[in-house]
């Protein structure tokens with residue numbers, strides 16, 4: 281799939297990160313879908329694998345994206361969370 285860098289993620293903050301992409305958003309801890317307005321992962325969003333197990337309940341402290349060019353949009357969606365460049369997609 282284009283637009284998704286293959287850089288491996290080793291940042292320990294990942295498990296508290298809400299990852300917002302173009303057409304989906306997910307939890308950095310359990311990798312299940314997560315609504316973009318969640319403070320903690322207590323609901324699973326209907327993308328990808330749904331209905332198997334439960335969302336992990338982790339508290340979101342950071343927000344990130346794995347797409348180039350989405351940084352500003354993601355920041356504006358969640359100004360309450362600290363943006364981190366988990367996937368190395370922010371240029372400059």
Ligand SMILES: [Zn+2]
Pocket residue numbers: 307308309310311312321335336337338
């Ligand atoms: Zn989760």
